[in-house]
Amino acid sequence: MAKEREKKLFVGILGNYASELKLLLTTLLLLCAVATFLQFIPSRFTISASDLRFCISRVQSSPPPPSLSPPLTTTSSSSVSHLSTVEQDKILENGIIKRAFNPYGSAAYNFITMGAYRGGLNTFAIIGLASKPLHLYSKPTYECQWLSSSPPHTPITTVGYKILPDWGYGRVYTVVIVNCTFSTPVNAGNTGGKLVLRASTSGGGDTNFNITDTIDVLNESPNSLDLSVFTSPPKYDYFYCGSSLYGNLNPQRVREWIAYHVKFFGPKSHFVIHDAGGVHEQVLEVLKPWMELGYVTLQNIRDQERFDGYYHNQFMVVNDCLHRYKFMAKWMFFFDVDEYIYVPPKSTIKSVLDSLSEYSQFTIEQMPMSSKICLSSDYGKTYR
């Protein structure tokens, strides 16, 4: 599967590259066509270079042209509020012109939260995305604070340890898990409080530009904390966390997959399916009966598409599922809907896992399936 993924990724990059190239070529072609066309129109219709510049500058809505004389350095108190944050160039006392740089928008956010979960009395995991270049070229740091809703309100602070689980495959964003472990239990009295993440960029190589965002990641209202989940036996034996589903999924194949695995894992199992656009109407129809029976939880994660990561942010999604549900199950499974779990005929999933009870983790050997086991009578009847 990993190999296939790499291949897919490679193809994906080629594909994107090709489409960008196409756009570029189309644009060039169009410009050339305009240029060619211009030669044939009567001279009184010719557009001068200055006209073109005018039209281009309107399209770009360019900033005011540079001027040799310095602009105003004072900001009037009556100026509109959004203008008051704009820095102006200044002439310093020593005659040096100090240029201003005004940033707009944000190409990649400092941090995007998906979820924050308790792992016990004093420990939390925050699951999210962060700017990948920030993590590659800077040293962003994290600090966690617990603010109690009851006095004393002095925050308890701890270092947030970051874990980057996505194998470096992300592009604009990378998955970040921040582990916040306090030296003492927090909210043990169940009076409520909140977990705050302080995410610092640590600047572009200069510690003078260290921007810190303060983010409320988890709120616990009074009496809402149920500590028994950490100690009581889990509700399910087997828990499936699915990767982001996207694209034109075949509902017949999904029906087959879920029926097979509900039968395989049995009544004490549960499946979390993440819809990144792949659960279209017919796939939903196939999943609905299983949702009604309580086997399937469907999560709509389509909004993560705004943040370009690896494979519809699948590493964030499965880590969120792990931390969100880990106290509900003895074993959690992470595999794809084009993969089927199989145990040799004389064993069962229970007997296999009982033999692994001393371990906290195992991997599953992968075998390619032969297309010869597919029903040939179906061939050509399905359109997906």
Ligand SMILES: *[C@@H]1O[C@H](CO)[C@@H](O)[C@H](O)[C@H]1NC(C)=O
């Ligand atoms: C955070 O890390 C500590 C130390 O490895 C671990 O014991 C704890 O379970 C982690 N917390 C969470 C919520 O995963």
Ligand SMILES: *[C@@H]1O[C@H](CO)[C@@H](O)[C@H](O)[C@H]1NC(C)=O
């Ligand atoms: C940036 O600020 C944070 C929070 O104040 C601090 O912990 C961190 O060390 C700073 N980073 C640098 C590079 O100074």
